[in-house]
Amino acid sequence: MFRSIITGSGAYIPTEIQSNPDFFTQPFYSNGLLLPSSSHDIVSKFKQITGIEQRRYVSQDLTAGDIGAIAARNAISDSGINPEEIDQLIVAHNFGNVAAGAIQSKAVPSLASSIKHQLGIRNPACVAYDVLFGCPGWLQGIIQADAFFKAGIANKALVIGTETLSRVSDRYDRDSMIFSDGAGAVVLEYKDTVSTDRGILSASVQTHALEENGYISMGSSDFPDSDPQVQYIKMKGRKVYEYALLNVPAAMKDCLDKSGVPIQNLKKIFIHQANEKMDEAIVQRFYQLYDLPAPVDIMPMSIHWLGNSSVATIPTLIDLVKQGQMPEHKLEEGDVILLASVGAGMNINAVCYRY
Known part of the structure; x- marks a missing residue:
């Protein structure tokens, strides 16, 4: 029996740490009105509800495509595969590349094509495309890769999830404290699992x-x-x-x-x-x-x-x-x-x- 197996994983965890006290001096608004509670109280209540104490933001020189490529390299290295053998390069995101200080998303070329370029993959049969599916996008990419495997179209896939939500978050909105940046990736391969049922x-x-x-x-x-x-x-x-x-x-x-x-x-x-x-x-x-x-x-x-x-x-x-x-x-x-x-x-x- 053949099944889709994760043979390698990788991630990029941004270096810029934003802790809850960093928001103590941030005024928060709702519907154009300043919230009456102090920022300290708002942040404290936020932590009680969400459990979040810190979040990570990318440095100004990096984009979602850049950190997605780093996570991808780590996953490829962990799997040991030849990247030229990848059939599907699937990138889940929601906002494309947003440069620091910019107000426009760049999604042409697609992040998948951009990451394939950064990885230096020459094989034209490595099909690169993006998935826009909200937060479940990476998992949807896994499901799509599995479907392609079962259809006999592919045998190896690189599935990446990458996002820089810090660049599309409204700092005056208390919900902005939820969002962070990061990238993760896996190599998925279609293999005979008769002996392991993996x-x-x-x-x-x-x-x-x-x-x-x-x-x-x-x-x-x-x-x-x-x-x-x-x-x-x-x-x-x-x-x-x-x-x-x-x-x-x-x-x-x-x-x-x-x-x-x-x-x-x-x-x-x-x-x-x-x-x-x-x-x-x-x-x-x-x-x-x-x-x-x-x-x-x-x-x-x-x-x-x-x-x-x-x-x-x-x-x-x-x-x-x-x-x-x-x-x-x-x-x-x-x-x-x-x-x-x-x-x-x-x-x-x-x-x-x-x-």
């Missing part, structure tokens, strides 16, 4: 695009004297939270049930690092669907020090665990894990994988 076991994908379509969008700054033509990422936090709790656990259950793996055999859940309390509530509700309590050590978390880097959160988290940089979480051959994400669209996906 690889992707199942997947589930959903899009809710009626009233949910506006839960995460672009809008002008909350600062009253801002230029209305300059757009920033905006989020209806309560709506996103309620949507995620209602829909993500069911999608995760659908995915696990398709795999045929009993929930008692599930070792880890790698979930999009969006909000600590939301992620914990999603996992608890997922286990409630099986009338079980959630294990205390089931979910690795990096949000406390990396924040929410959108498409980069899951591949970065996988790399941290795989490379032994989160010693409290280990993966052994044969472990079944569940990957899940939710984001703008609104989109949800999940993948069940045997390590």
Whole structure:
């Protein structure tokens, strides 16, 4: 039996650290009005809700394409493959390359083509393309690569998630403290797994695009004297939270049930690092669907020090665990894990994988 297997991983964690106290002097607005609470109180409450203490921003000389290429090189090196053998180079992002101080996104050429250029891959049969799918974009890239493998079109894929959300965040909006920058990548190969039963076991994908379509969008700054033509990422936090709790656990259950793996055999859940309390509530509700309590050590978390880097959160988290940089979480051959994400669209996906 052939399955899609992760044979290498890599990440780029930006060097610029923004800790919560850095926001103590930042005024925050909502609908053009200065929030009455002190910035110190706003930041303290933010930490209680999200769990975020730090986030990472890229240095001014780097773009999403640059850090995606770094993560890609690390994944290629970890896998040991010849990059000229890559059939699909898939890059998940949402805002393209945004230079420091710029107000325009650059997505032509595509980030995938730009990263292929930076990697120096000459093979024209290495098809490079972008995926725009909100925060679940990287996981959607994994699902697409797996589909191409099963169709007999490809055998090796490089799937990258990269984002510089710090450059599209409104600093006057308290939600801006959630967002961060980063990049993660994996090499996925289609291999005979008859002796190990490793690889992707199942997947589930959903899009809710009626009233949910506006839960995460672009809008002008909350600062009253801002230029209305300059757009920033905006989020209806309560709506996103309620949507995620209602829909993500069911999608995760659908995915696990398709795999045929009993929930008692599930070792880890790698979930999009969006909000600590939301992620914990999603996992608890997922286990409630099986009338079980959630294990205390089931979910690795990096949000406390990396924040929410959108498409980069899951591949970065996988790399941290795989490379032994989160010693409290280990993966052994044969472990079944569940990957899940939710984001703008609104989109949800999940993948069940045997390590």
